[in-house]
Amino acid sequence: MWPTEPWPRAGELWRRAEELGFETAWVYDHIAWRGTTPWYDAFSTLSAAAAITSRIRLGTLVTSPNFRHPVPTAHAARTIDHISGGRFTLAIGAGGTSRRSDAGILGGGEWTPRERAGRFAEWVDLMDALLRGPEVTFEGTYYSAREVLTSPGCLQRPRLPFAIAATGPRGLRLAARHGDLWVTTGSRELRHDPREAVRRQLEGLREACDAEGRDVGRLRRLFLTGFTEEPWLASAEAFADLAGRYAELGITDIALHWPRPGTDWDADLKVVEAIASDH
Template identity: 45%
Template sequence: MRHGVILLPERRWADARERWVRAEQLGFDHAWMYDHLNWRWFRDKPWYALMPTLAAAATATRTMRIGTLVASPGNRHPVPFAKDMMTLDDISDGRIIAGIGAGAGGFDDQVLGRAALGPRDRADRFAEFVELTDQLLSQPVTTYRGRHFTTVEAHLHPGCVQRPRLPLAVAALGPRGIRLAARHADIWITIAWPGHGEPYRYDQAVPVIREQAALLDKECEAIGRDPATVRRMVVTGARIEGATDSVETYLDACGLYGEIGVTDLVVHWPRPDFPYQGSVEVLEEIAAAVLRPDPRPDPA
């Protein structure tokens, strides 16, 4: 099992840097940042930009992978996004992961003055975003004409440090998204249920994730892909709670999810208040018991 943590971009870099470095020291395999312009409960609170923060995090860390969780086609075009990812892959010396989701609309659409898309159009846009991003990161020159995204002779030189391209992590909960993940993803991401409704305890998510994973297996087999080549990542916090209540609950969650083929478990860095309220001390106890702490000093 690999272990990851989400760090909200709510602190000035002088403070945020300490958390990214600490996450690596605690032994997390990967750390992530949301991609929003204006996000839910933080509309009137500090909220810093994704790409500059990840560039800074890439220089502050040495071994931990870093990624977008998840970049949204609602506020990005695949061409500049792929160029940013290629550049971050270089800065991080091959540690970047491009996490992509469909985008839920809402505040980001309002900020950009866009009309919210319906479910079908949002799914169509997501499919084009994933397909085009995959092509851009895999080849030096790309031409693509879609209904939502178009590019003519987009050049990405020298390409990714990671070959044949950096990993794509695709968030998908339903049949169409999971089919897309089977075709393009190195990592499939699930939160079990959509939205930000009432959360469920981590063990209640097991049947849902098992069913989604079975569908992923089926879709991989349908296109001749070995299902074992797709990692399966569960993100807690939005709809899944309780995993970080204690060392015991975290070990239990790892065991339950591992039994159904989950390869990666992601939690949020605890905050003192809503959302993602929790104890940093408990997180450090979990790290000491489960992860592989890095004994080396801060590279500063």
């Protein structure tokens, strides 16, 4: 779901997604995305969406350390979890490097890939503690928290679910340790063969789960479409074919973009409706 429409028009779209029968409605969490404005706040949008829906799950896809500190983010996430009646999933990623979205907007020096990975790992560890509660004190390399009270905690127990977006070894270990859902968009290096990229990533995920002593079958696996040349929204038949191919690899969930006219994510809404009715 694109956070580009003003309310109440945006609310009509969230209600429509629920009426169509989709399992989850996600929203990107950025200040802007690739320079797109207006771009409304993800957590405020999800609070409003939670109040006007009753069944569909809601989530960020993804929240990152680029501009959010774990303490206020956990506070907002718990609140949405309660407003929604336990329908909120927090998807988390390391964050991109584009200043046109949110990288570097808080100032300071550029993060190296190593620092970005370190911040991601520490952010997830602290977020996990904050959402389990009941009181958290944490001193890390990048983040700290002092005597944070988290009562009454999440409605979902022991905490709301995490969806971890990761492809590298360190991130996959985080997904294996903390994730309820793993997220990928494929690979820039293998854009010509996205299924091979996902196959390799799933192999890495299985290895990470083995290292953490976890059954990979207990971790759902989501492919976020729209970043490859595959015709996911060309027709309901094209979607079914691609979804079947990814299911054979081990993907359990597919995320589509709501059609956005005039962009690379434009599509016929009737195709989206047909996909929803078929699945």
